[in-house]
Amino acid sequence: MDLAGKRITVVGLAREGTALVRFLVARGADVTISDHKPATALQEYLSRIGELPVRLSVGANRVEDTIGADMVLVSPGVPRQLPCLVAAREHGVPVSSETRLFFELCPAPIVGVTGSNGKTTTTTLVGEILRAAGRQVFVGGNIGLPLIDQLDLITAESWVVLELSSFQLELMNASPHVAAITNVTPNHLDRHVTLEAYFDAKLNIVRHQKPDDVAVLNWDDRLSREAAAHSPGRVVFHSQTTGLDEGVCLDGQWIVARCNGDAQRVLSITDLKLLGRHNVENSLCATGLALGAGAGIEAVTSVLSCFTGVEHRLEPVAEQNGVRFYNDSIATSPERTIAALEALPGPLIVLMGGRSKHLSLEGLADVALRTCKAVIAFGEAGAELEQAISTAKRTRGVDAPLTRRVGPLDEALEEARRLAQPGDAVVLSPACTSFDAFVDFEERGQAFKRLVLDQA
Structure with missing residues (x-):
């Protein structure tokens, strides 16, 4: 694709947008940056662009910046019904994205992972397995740095x-050569509005596959299982609960890969370093993806037996005065926090809060009553979380767990320290986004770790 001289407008100057701008300028494109934020709020990203010859249009997303372009490239966080994007489509201007452009230009086979939960761990596992198999591997997308x-x-x-x-x-x-949908639960409904629309977006990871491609799907998750009907490729299921004739499943305590009547043992789940049943599911999915990409059983076993996790996901931070501290900032939905509470040994003091996704908290409250010594609610969603826990306690006629509502994250940690006793675990597992106080979950997690370690 020749981009030289093309008038390209990049809408949304965030992590992906800055990488895209650098790439486009290097290939001779005439680039306009459109962002609704003022320049003062974009200094971090503008500094990464430096003195590149681009036109900056900030403070609003203007229609004239998109309808006169040869192509518009949209950052992931930008709503697709933005008036300037609607106008571009009405004027016949192609509207695409960094991810779509990367797929068009990438010479290598791609493994893709999506889902409501487990994406980051599964993606990281697959990258490590392929490296162990001797491949040159690039890992990115929604984690790490944009690969464009x-x-x-x-x-x-x-x-x-x-x-x-x-x-x-x-x-x-387009879809990856090997693709997975880990699971699908209600998420991002502030953007997609309905679960059906959210699932439809997820389906694009398998919808455009070719017959020689591979779709790795979760038999135990209804919507992931239903995605099989939308993939033209070969479908491989994985399951914790069902003994599959073909696919990756558990045989007692063993992860087993079955193909064409042949069964190979991979690893006993008792040898996994990752905590929780949700990480057994992630390991099954990663096994299916790695084998689908041609890695051998030996590479899978070697990585699963020593992999301890990813940053911000049940990440051990410190043990201080007999109290263990964990960073689970990546838990931006109730389901992720439930997985953390069920995985960690107690007694637990959990810090929940941030900006609400307006998802049901009933299931989370039930698990908190069963697993937690105390719940500390912070940030914008503090009142909503406190109310959910209090309602669950009244309904069940119980007094535990102790519930406290505070302001920002530092106050939440201060209250947790006051309540904690030797043998307790304090975990930041917010069940909410970070956008009330932080750029993303990574910044929130780093802030939590600094606060913990400053008291070491």
Whole structure:
């Protein structure tokens, strides 16, 4: 694709947008940056662009910046019904994204992972397994750095492993060679409005596959299982609960891969370093993906037996005065926090809060009553979380767990320290987004770790 001289408008200057701008300018495109934020709020990203020859249009997303372009590229966080994007489509201007452009230009086979929960761990596991199998691997997408900056380093012999969010998948017209939908539960309904629309975006990861591609799907999750009907590729299921004739499943305590009547033991789940049943599911999915990409059983076993997790996901931070501290900032939905509470040994003091996704908290409250010594609610969603726990306690006629509502994250940690006793675990597992106080969950997690370690 020749981009030289093309008038391209990038809508949304965030992490992905800055990488995209650098890439486009390097290839001779005439770039306009459109962002609704003022320049003063974009200094972090503008500093990454430096003195590149681009036109900056900030403070609003203007229609004239998109209808006069040869192409519009949209960052994932930008709503697709923005008036300037609607106008571009009405004027026949192609509206695409960094992810879609990357798929068009990438010479290497791509493994893609999406789902409501487990994406990051599964993506990271697959990248490590393929490296153990001797491949040159690039891991990115919704985690790490955008890979469009590294296209010059990627060859046909490389492998690319991408975590893909529903936002990144919305505009896709191509699917990865090997793809997975880990599970689908209500999420991002502030953007997608309905579960059906959210699921439809997720389906793009398998919808455009070819017959020789592979779709790895979760038999135990209804919507992931139903995605099989939408993939033209070969479907491989995984399951914790069902003994599959074909696919990856449990045989007693063993992860077993079955193909064409042959069964191979991978690893006993008692040898996994990852905590929780949800990580057994992630390990099953990663096994299916890695085998689908041609890795051997030995590489899978070697990685699963030593992999301890990813940053911000049940990440041990410190043990101080007999109290263990965990960073689970990536838990931006109730389901993720439930998985954390069920995985960690107690007694637990959990810090929940941030900006609400307006999802049901009933299931989370039930698990908190069963697993937690105390719940500390913070941030914008503090009142909503406190109310959910209090309602559950009244309904069941119980007094525990102790519930406290505070202001920002530092106050939540201060209250947790006051309540904690030797043998307790304090975990930041917010069940909400970070956008009331932080750029993303990573910034929130880093802040939590600094607060913990400052008291070491």
